[in-house]
Amino acid sequence: MKTWFNKTVLSRTALTAIAGVSVLALAACSGGTAPAASEGASGSATDAITVYNAQHESLTQSWVDAFTKETGIKVTLRNGDDSELSNQIIAEGAKSPADVFLTENSPAMTQVENAGLFTGIDAKIQSQVPAEYRPSTNKWTGIAARSTVFAYNKSKLTQAQLPKSIMDLASPEWKGRWAASPSGADFQAIVSAMLELKGEDATLSWLKSMKENSKAYKGNSTAMKAVNAGEVDGAIIYHYYWFGDQAATGENSNNVALHYFKNQDPGAFVSISGGGVLASSKHQANAEKFLEFITGKAGQTILQTGTSFEYPVASDVAANSKLVPLKDLQAPKVDAAKLNSQKVTDLMTEAGLL
């Protein structure tokens, strides 16, 4: 039909206009948001690197600021959770834009290692980090450590009423009295240790009781805040949330004290935060520099002196003096390489926690 002659011209204009506007808009957009756009072939010493960061943003940011100041290498962060980012790296495969992966806990590192995506750490890092804080495969390295604690409300529980083992929290007397952040990687790492130490059946039954007994919060800080407010008697979290809040205002932790399970209990689990360089990285050299920096004196000192209150694990840097020394924690011996995050997620899904 001939009418369409006109309409064709008309709609072509519309098309052109739309295409033009879209291109402009996207150009405007990516101009401000794609700092990695300058990526060239591998190489130059100042090439920016991308870090998939599951560590606390504030801690990694202090590392990054110091690192960039020292080397001039720019760092772009993508923040997320351990398993989210590990699964994302695996899904991205060889196309992953990540150069370095940092976690809070080791199961996610193991997952990426098992997928064969880490290139392995160099001799310098190996010399900086004691063997107990890195896997025997040397595919990645520990960068920091944190201890499981039972944070409790001082006015609700006496020393005598505290659980002797994390496993006790499954008993009916604890119904409705304790909290955790089951959707977070921290808690999932604790469960993975339990799985490794106590086996699948015991862990699943513990998780099912937990579903009955505990209150779920999003994030350890929120759980601690709930303990502080007396909404629950106690919570399974990591130690540094308490120290961090105490160092700041204490408004979310002043009624809270920490209980360390010790005795090689699954609840005394010390979780190793990991760092690794991706085999697919186009900036291997700079990525290794970053990891060397974190595990080096300067990087570990940030753990000692900063507000993170995590334990340093390398370069002979001691922990912040306020913390219970690592070796006094009587942590259970757990092989980081055996922590299975996938299984944990499945078990927690089965228990109805996820």
Add this chain to the structure above:
Amino acid sequence: MSIPTSTTAERKPRSNNLRNAGGGRGTRSGPWPVVVLCTLIAAFSLLPLGYVATMTANAGWDTIEKLVFRPRVGELLFNTVALVVITVPLCVVIGIAGAWLVERTRLRGHKAWAVLLAAPLAIPAFVNSYAWVSAIPSLGGVFGGVLISTLSYFPLVYIPVAAVLSRMDPALEQSGSSLGLGPWKVFFRVVLPQLRLAAAGGALLVSLHLLAEYGAFAMIQFDTFTTAIYDQFRSTFNGAAANMLASVLVLFCLLLLLGESKTRGNARYARVGSGVQANPPRLPMGRLEIPGQLGLAALTVLALGVPLFHVVRWLIVGGPGIWTGSALATALLQTLGYGLAGALVTTALAFPLAFLAVRHPGPVTKLLEGANYISSSMPGIVVALALVTISIHNVPAVYQTAVVLVAAYALLFMPRALVNLRAGLAQAPKELDEAAQALGKPPLVAFLKVTLRLTAPAAAGGAALVFLGIVNELTATLLLAPNGTQTLATEFWSLSSEIDYTGAAPYALLMILLSAPMTYLLFAQSKKAAGQ
């Protein structure tokens, strides 16, 4: 925060049947490049639905059985259903009562109240939640979810209902009175039935927001499908469990759409005629004046006062220190950048759809619009999940680029642009284009100088609403943003998750400041559409 089309002013076609016949077949389905383009846009907008369907189909029955039929899903279902079943009627009652008070009574200060009742829309639900958690730290559960979402979303019912009330033909009420009905009976038997469409449209929007909201509920430990999907995502990236939960959520949305269309029956959203001179009667309040004032005051304190008070309180507690550092400026700039880019792209994509809908209504157009309607009801988490997976596997070139995020914004907010563009195009009838052609302008020039020019104000209005949506968007932005991206919403979220409430306060303030003018625009637009 788009408002149902009932508030849209669409001029009745001035032309007679003949002229429509003159529209003809060639034009009935539309010029083919536009039809093709629209089909592509519609296909694109069905991506999330297709993704969920494919994932479900591929999962196999065993996985579905294991991941869907389990107590956790039951809990989520209970929470989500309870939330919808309690919140929606509350929003409807509050919205209608509020609209009636400000539009139909001689309540003192009804003009000011009219604006104040729309204002809570300027406060993102997760900022509201942040304020309420500051006020009542133990807030949570169904009660918390209902409280926060009712206070955040009742304006979605109030605005369209108020618009209809203000333009309703008083003759109908007068005939009701002349048939011997008292004022209350007139309200229930004559007025209320006429509000059905607007209220149902508003209720649908509230329900869809309830299903899609993440931040507000995550902050108060209230688990719905959306928060659970996000938790799964954080544990497994895009695992099967997240996808199964998403498919249940999608099913939920489709049921709501179906329910709403049943409520609506065969009736269309009323179109606003240009000629109706509405001057609705106002009832004296009498003894009800004080309870009315108190009720509205209480509502405003809860929905507006509490969030503003706590944001300001945290700002004061934080002092000047929370304003330092470049993060705030970066987040503001990136938010503005994404807001503008998203608004432009969304408006551009909506244009051909609106063009077809207005100029060439027909079965093809209906189908395309229907596709868009369904896809726009998909929660942000589902859209994001779909785009993450599709981009990583099928279009790695755009993976983790602004393109994917802007595409998600377009999917989520297209209806806002569409509703406005449709109204705008209805003000630019084809006859004007033809008049320009008869004056010697080639169709291209005629289109640019007349149709595009006349549609510009409506397009700008639609773009502003899309912008508003993007500024407050959290879930899709968290999942899809390119590395290093920080928007006001994501930074606010990151800080408030670590209970750094003082640090989060400036972001909350900026989001409210950016949203306020858009909310006012929306309010003014609904009034204008109502012919005031």
Add this chain to the structure above:
Amino acid sequence: MTTPRRPAPAASPAPAFAPDAAHVTDHLLVSGVRKSFGATEVLKGVDLTVAQGRTTAIVGASGSGKTTLLRLIAGFEAPDAGSVALDGVEVAGPSAWLPAHKRSIGYVAQDGALFPHLSVGQNIEFGLPVRGRAAASRVAELLEMVSMDPAYAKRRPSQLSGGQQQRVALARALARQPELMLLDEPFSALDAGLRVATRRAVSKTLSDAGVTTILVTHDQAEALSFADQVAVMRDGRLAQIGSPFVVYTRPSDRATAEFLGDAVILEAWMEGSLALCSLGGIPVRRPSVQGRVHLMLRPEQIRIAEGGNIHGRVVDTDYFGPETTVRIQLAPIAVDPSEPVDPHQPVGGEVISIRHWNAMLARPGTQLSLKVVGEGVVFPWDG
């Protein structure tokens, strides 16, 4: 959807020769045009010739296809078959296609279609090839041409009355000095009083400018008063084309007769040039049929006359002020008992409506004498 777009003809549609005042040429030639929308055939073969400088009204009921025909002439639609030629140059047809903006036409739509975002002056300038001062003076000139104060140029279309909008639309269409002016129901949106005045002003402007004009309307009075030539459209075809007087007084069929005005239709028996009916024997010019027929008279042909030889009784009246419609029961046809009666012959005795200026004259029950002036028209009997 079947025809690919057509190449524009190399030649412009400019007239091949200057029209000579004495020599009336065919400005527009529409032949065998057909157009369907989906399964509906809207135009079923239309032929129409419009002479240079003349005014043609296409009149028809809603849905008859008249607007489609106008849009085809304008170039907003293309015919499925047949052709349209302007000044002898084919602009739409099997081998030619000239889009609207390249045809030398002016087009005024039903509501004027003024651009709401432009002032009156900018609207008129829209089609002008010149800008600046030249344009401004031309705008003033055009406004004066449509009897409007040039001061209106600064106003917005929304500040004008309906009639003013239509006149601005006309001025805008005239700005490009088109050779053919197409008016699509331009007066239908106006109320009755304004309609007549606007119509007269437009008509005068157009005839002063000497522009060939086609008016589409469903209003027969408008068509008859406005045009030199009336084309009656019915069901996708032109039922009759002729001067207003001819189509009104000698319609080609009963439907046309009834569409163009009130008609008195009586059973009659045609013998030679005389139709025998309740009103007696009525002369008919060149009757096409004999025997049983319908006879059509216009109500104004039947007059109340002292001593008239037709008798009737007033049934009732409708008072309209200046005139009154009088319904009259006629006496049956007088039969000569000595003659043999043809069983097909009409018996008469119908009730007819006529008009009269004096309402007092005709009270119900009054016996009146009538007479018939002029000739009748007969149509074949259709039961």
